[in-house]
Amino acid sequence: xxxxxxxxxxxxxxxxxxxxxxxxxxxxxxxxxxxxxxxxxxxxxxxxxxxxxxxxxxxxxxxxxxxxxxxxxxxxxxxxxxxxxxxxxxxxxxxxxxxxxxxxxxxxxxxxxxxxxxxxxxxxxxxxxxxxxxxxxxxxxxxxxxxxxxxxxxxxxxxxxxxxxxxxxxxxxxxxxxxxxxxxxxxxxxxxxxxxxxxxxxxxxxxxxxxxxxxxxxxxxxxxxxxxxxxxxxxxxxxxxxxxxxxxxxxxxxxxxxxxxxxxxxxxxxxxxxxxxxxxxxxxxxxxxxxx
Numbered sequence: 001x002x003x004x005x006x007x008x009x010x011x012x013x014x015x016x017x018x019x020x021x022x023x024x025x026x027x028x029x030x031x032x033x034x035x036x037x038x039x040x041x042x043x044x045x046x047x048x049x050x051x052x053x054x055x056x057x058x059x060x061x062x063x064x065x066x067x068x069x070x071x072x073x074x075x076x077x078x079x080x081x082x083x084x085x086x087x088x089x090x091x092x093x094x095x096x097x098x099x100x101x102x103x104x105x106x107x108x109x110x111x112x113x114x115x116x117x118x119x120x121x122x123x124x125x126x127x128x129x130x131x132x133x134x135x136x137x138x139x140x141x142x143x144x145x146x147x148x149x150x151x152x153x154x155x156x157x158x159x160x161x162x163x164x165x166x167x168x169x170x171x172x173x174x175x176x177x178x179x180x181x182x183x184x185x186x187x188x189x190x191x192x193x194x195x196x197x198x199x200x201x202x203x204x205x206x207x208x209x210x211x212x213x214x215x216x217x218x219x220x221x222x223x224x225x226x227x228x229x230x231x232x233x234x235x236x237x238x239x240x241x242x243x244x245x246x247x248x249x250x251x252x253x254x255x256x257x258x259x260x261x262x263x264x265x266x267x268x269x270x271x272x273x274x275x276x277x278x279x280x281x282x283x284x285x286x287x288x289x290x291x292x
Contacts, residue, residue, distance in 0.1 A: 009137045009144060010060055016130040016151070017053040023126040024050050030119035034112035037104055038161040038180040039119060041097045042154065046123070049130075049150040051089065056082065056147045076238035077203070084199035086150065090192030097185040101178040108174035117165035120158050127155035145239070149191040157184040205235035208242055211271050219270055223262045225252045234273065243275040249282070256280045 027043035030036075060079070067074040134148040157180075164180040167173055207213055211234050220229045228249040237243050244267055250259055260278060267273040 010057065012133040012137055013053055013057050013060065013144065013147065016133050016147070017050065017057060019126050020046060020049045020053060020130055020151070023123055027119060027123055030115060034115040034119070035109055036111045036116040036161070036165075036177055037100055037109075038157075038164050038177050038184065039116055041101075041181040041184045042120070042123060042157045042161055044093060044097065046154055049147070049154055051086070053147050053150075056144055058082065060144075073237060076241060079238055080199050080202050083145075083195055084203070086147070087192045087195035087199060090150070090188050091196070094185040094189045094192070097181055097188070101181040101185070104178035104181075105175055108178070111168060111174060111177050113165045113168040117162060117169070120161035120165055124155065124158040124162060127151055127158055131155055145195075149195060153184075153187040153191045156187050160184060202236045202238070205233075207234050208236050211242070211273070216267075216271055219266050220246070220248065220263055223259070223266060225250055225259050226263070227251045234271075237275065241275065242271070242273040243277075244273045245277045247279045247281055250280050252282075 024043055024046040027039055027046055031039035031043050056079075058078075065075045130151045131148065134144060134151060137144045137148075160180040160183050164176045167176045213232065213234060216234065217229055217232055220226060220232075226248050230247050230249070232244070232246040234242065234244045248259070248263060250256065252259065259280060263278050264276045267276045
């Protein structure tokens with residue numbers, strides 16, 4: 001089942017990559033032809049979509065490689081690094097868009113609104129297609145979610161470009177073009193901040209958002225035979241894969257296997273943590289292990 005899901009993810013990403021690449025070239029040419037900063041901004045954003053999808057495809061491939069003696073967890077974190085790169089690139093992109101938009105607000109330039117409207121409408125259709133392809137997979141992978149956020153914010157940017165073109169056709173107000181560019185920049189910044197924050201949390205081995213450590217500790221200590229749980233650590237290996245390590249002090253003289261099974265069941269059933277490493281200590285060993 002997992003291999004089938006990964007194959008479906010790859011197909012969704014490949015189709016999105018091909019369509020987005022074609023649209024990126026179209027918007028770059030169209031933005032230059034119509035002199036629309038909103039279209040050029042959307043094309044630049046689309047270029048990051050292409051990069052994000054390319055990185056996503058690479059991460060899906062390398063993340064499937066088996067573990068080795070030097071990389072005992074495998075290549076799970078490749079997708080997190082790719083997501084971090086996507087977020088940083090998006091953040092840098094907003095600076096250039098904002099600088100150009102400010103210049104055009106001060107000195108508006110003529111825009112071929114009819115051509116801009118046609119190309120923006122095409123961009124909207126493509127972004128809707130790609131977003132629908134990625135939507136069902138984005139909850140299972142931070143990297144795919146990063147690409148999905150790229151496309152979703154680009155979809156909103158296409159809507160903004162359409163509105164700007166209609167306003168210019170109806171009123172001749174040229175300042176709306178750079179104003180929409182600023183809106184697109186804001187959308188990019190929100191998406192990039194979310195992506196960078198989540199990636200950094202995982203790389204810093206922060207506790208997963210859905211795990212309440214105090215509640216987890218209480219649940220483990222409520223297992224019959226457990227006197228105390230200490231040195232409890234919970235972190236994310238990659239999206240949807242969580243790990244836990246802990247020491248459990250047992251009141252029972254033996255039956256460690258049964259106790260471990262009960263503790264693992266709590267971790268998996270209540271918190272979705274599948275990679276569990278717990279060391280059982282008996283009361284006569286209390287204090288013998290260093291605590292962190």
